[in-house]
Amino acid sequence: MPKDGGIGASSKRREDIRFLTGEGNYTDDINLHGQAYVFFLRSDIAHGILNSVDTSAAETMPGVVKIFTGADFEAVGSIPCGWQITDKHGEVMQEPRHPVLAHGKVRHVGEPIAAVVAESLAEARDAAEAIVLDITDLPAVINMKEAVKEGATKVHDDLTSNLCYDWGFVEENKGAVDKAFEEAHHVTTLELVNNRLVANPMEPRVAVGDYARGTGDHTLYTTSQNPHVIRLLMGAFVLGIPEHKLRVVAPDVGGGFGTKIFHYQEEAFCTFAAKACNRPVKWTSSRSEAFMLDAHGRDHVTKIQMALDKDNNFTALRTDTYANMGAYLSTFAPSVPTWLHGTLMAGNYKTPLIYVNVKAVFTNTVPVDAYRGAGRPEATYQLERLVDKCAHELGVDPIALRRQNFITEFPYATPVAVEYDTGDYVATMDKLEEISDMAGFAARRKASEAKGKLRGFGVNCYIEACGIAPSNLVGQLGARAGLYESATVRVNATGGLVVMTGSHSHGQGHETSFPQVIAEMIGIPEDMIEIVHGDTANTPMGMGTYGSRSLAVGGSAMVRATEKIIAKAKKIASHLLEASEGDIELKDGAFSVAGTDKSVAWGDVTLAAYVPHNYPLEDIEPGLEETAFYDPSNFTYPSGAYACEVELDPETGHVTIERFSAADDFGNIVNPMIVTGQVHGGLAQGIGQALMENCTYDSDGQLLSASYMDYAMPRASDLPFYTVDHSCQTPCTHNPLGVKGCGEAGAIGSPPAVVNAVLDAMRSGGKDVGHIDMPVTPARVWAAMNS
Amino acid sequence: MYNFDVEKPTSIADAVKALGREEAQPMSGGQTLIPTLKARLAMPSVLVSLKGIAEMQGICTDDAGRICIGGGTVHAVVAKEAAAQYPALAGLAARIGDPAVRNRGTIGGSVANNDPSACYPAAVLASGATIVTNAREIAADDFFEGMFATALDEGEIITEVKFPIPEKAHYEKFIQPASRFPLVAVYVAKFADGVRVAVTGASENGVFRWTEAEDALSGNFSADAVAGLKIDGSGMIGDLHGTGDYRAHLIGVMTKRAVAALA
């Protein structure tokens, strides 16, 4: 029986009422009195020396308020990077200056060179066209392996090379890993590309800067997943504004997928320009700017190898990856191919020895950073493609090979520095075999073949590290921030609650799922609880939403604050009931004295807290408001097994997804409907990566996939009806809710299943190509079939 | 966009007059033109909207039995109103873009634009249609002059397109996964006196007739007749979505499938 409220209920998403009726308040809906508009003149070449920027003609154009160039920002800080990697030689990464407006050089197509603030956007744009640039073209650095060769053109003249870092993990294991490969019975090698992606949230980025001369207060309205992080990075490192003089508001945000975590130049510009012009300054990204400038995702080139003994046990794994950083280091870019990727290389398997090498490379492309899954999809894809290849080389069943090597005892300390607390990989694989109707596949393949089509079945497992994570650990790993979360729970006199959370909801449904937790704890209806988020002025310092951390970390902070509320309310109740505190029980919204029929309602207690006439004022303060900061002791480790079934048209190479099944273990579930929705969205993005999406630059650094005419986004008709199951639940052992996080699983877990299925279909047509790179487009499949 | 004036004539004659102004350009559905203006890739001083011209709207049949479609008729109307008389053409119109595009975009705009990946030019060429302008009638074979190039003079407007109705016809479209325009599409029209095959999406010279296939099919209208035919990949478009060789291969497959659909 589905519950009609509280934990485990599929409560309808209350925020959808305003989203679906056009009542949302997005950043672009914010228009301030006297607002001016900025248009950025952007580089149309990838690499060049900026000899001069002549704004004299533009200054005289109608409507122009002020024109800014790189020179205006010389005294302003660099756009900071939030994570420092130490390389395999113990040296810190190379970290270039990232100016708000280009100065001296341009390093990627779209880099802002000048900014025109004008009365209207059209006037700003007209004036920008009158700016005269003198740029000397330089060769573009695009190919990562070429970029790190001796004598290559440098993206940054003041760095020693284009190599940001050369990371070895775990460096001390390298010798043992190499030895295991020498002694291996069988070695499987796979070279692959993890294709570069554009995040494409429905709402493009927007920034509105405001400045109050009377008080010296700055406000930035921005499309962010983490307003406090933006306040800290921009205030402390770029503009030198103390936090108490800077408010950052991220109102309704229409999707982030990672690319709205980062601090971007446009935010700093609008904040700076609002003061310089003494009026609000607004920037709204065009869709073209979104393609060109929102930090891209993935873009790894990898060689991975597995060593096996004569019984097909995995004995060692080693990888070599080139990871594209783009021209500058975006906020969390260095952490993605390292700590969010290397630590996941054990996957679901008890491979005892692992060595991961990652070379992060600067190129004349836009920065690359976290995108749904961030590092974990890259790890899962290479590992799960490799395991399939092992099975085919050895002539064994790919599922049997996986089962044989599964980790089965928990907690499990991997050789890549993390400890999985719980999981049951056998259970999710069993569930997958059931829900994907593996038994019926042979008949379905026959039916496809009767139509002249090939049919393939592919599986993969995944493990991810979510609920990111313990501050002391990430600090050791190079994070320049803590990764706790916060919540203030304010109980009103009449019993309703407002939760001010440091988490941020940009589509995830926190306004629905968070109240379910409190409703369960107190025993009151969900609609008595309101969630406030997204404004540094009225929420406690929080780290925001990414890495599937909101419920696991932010929800836990809320639980801790609510526990404090309940403890205090019990004290008040014991006074009202004239009973000892230890005898007070809270159930269904009422406090009662154990073993008696004496009770007092939740609302009477909250009223007493604010109208403390009959109140133990000598023992406790009036009021009912508590704050908690929660810092977890470990990541959480969701896991699962996915299966994809494709049909392939051998004449055209066109692949369709016929079935997709996902068996996930997310630990405890608060709202099954929201969890299903999160998996659906993740699967769409994973399947999009596998079949369609490809962000491509040419050798001059021009973005070829710069619009929806050339960047293939999946549509509903490209996707099947999914079979999603999350009944396998091994609760997380270290957070109070036992939850693990579900936001990224679909995107992490689906690409290898798709590619494994396509290869299976091709094999059934007599063509074994070993590997095909994503996206598996019709043209690529046809070329592979005819190779 | 840059600034421009807008004229809204209600007759072809007034439209032609308005187009006599310097840097004037006609606009129909704006589905191609407006994105171009927004990207500041065009700078007309006057846009002459053809949407209000009643004589350019709608579908009728002429004495020769041809289906005549007003140049300002939107794809959605063709999809609905041509379905009984010329289902292949209606089917083509029904699969252009999305509902918003089909309710704005016009046959005149599509044919005048002659995008190398547009759908209508294939139907016009394979049907042997006649393009009627304010000044003259132009046979399809003389109209398309290469990528984005046509026989239209400056300021000349497509007012109508007249399609002879084949015995049977089929349009087989393989979509480019991002834009959903044809990556390659083939329109096969069988008339009493022969077969016409037009290919869009593939060639660097825009829509063209595949005469080898026409010859083979005129003798033997069956998928087998074209199964062995090959077309050379040089001169075909090569881009992110497929090489010239792949497109050349798809021409064969789409032709075969179009014929098979009619057998």
Ligand SMILES: Cc1cc2nc3c(=O)[nH]c(=O)nc-3n(C[C@H](O)[C@H](O)[C@H](O)COP(=O)(O)OP(=O)(O)OC[C@H]3O[C@@H](n4cnc5c(N)ncnc54)[C@H](O)[C@@H]3O)c2cc1C
């Ligand atoms: C999202 C999207 C998807 C699409 N998918 C497809 C598809 O799958 N297949 C396909 O074929 N097309 C597709 N199109 C294009 C669509 O069919 C357009 O309608 C067509 O290309 C132009 O028609 P229009 O009436 O909008 O012309 P406009 O944009 O108004 O004009 C286009 C050009 O033709 C000129 N012009 C307009 N009308 C006339 C006329 N009567 N006489 C002379 N010149 C004229 C204009 O000056 C301009 O240069 C798509 C468009 C979009 C936006």
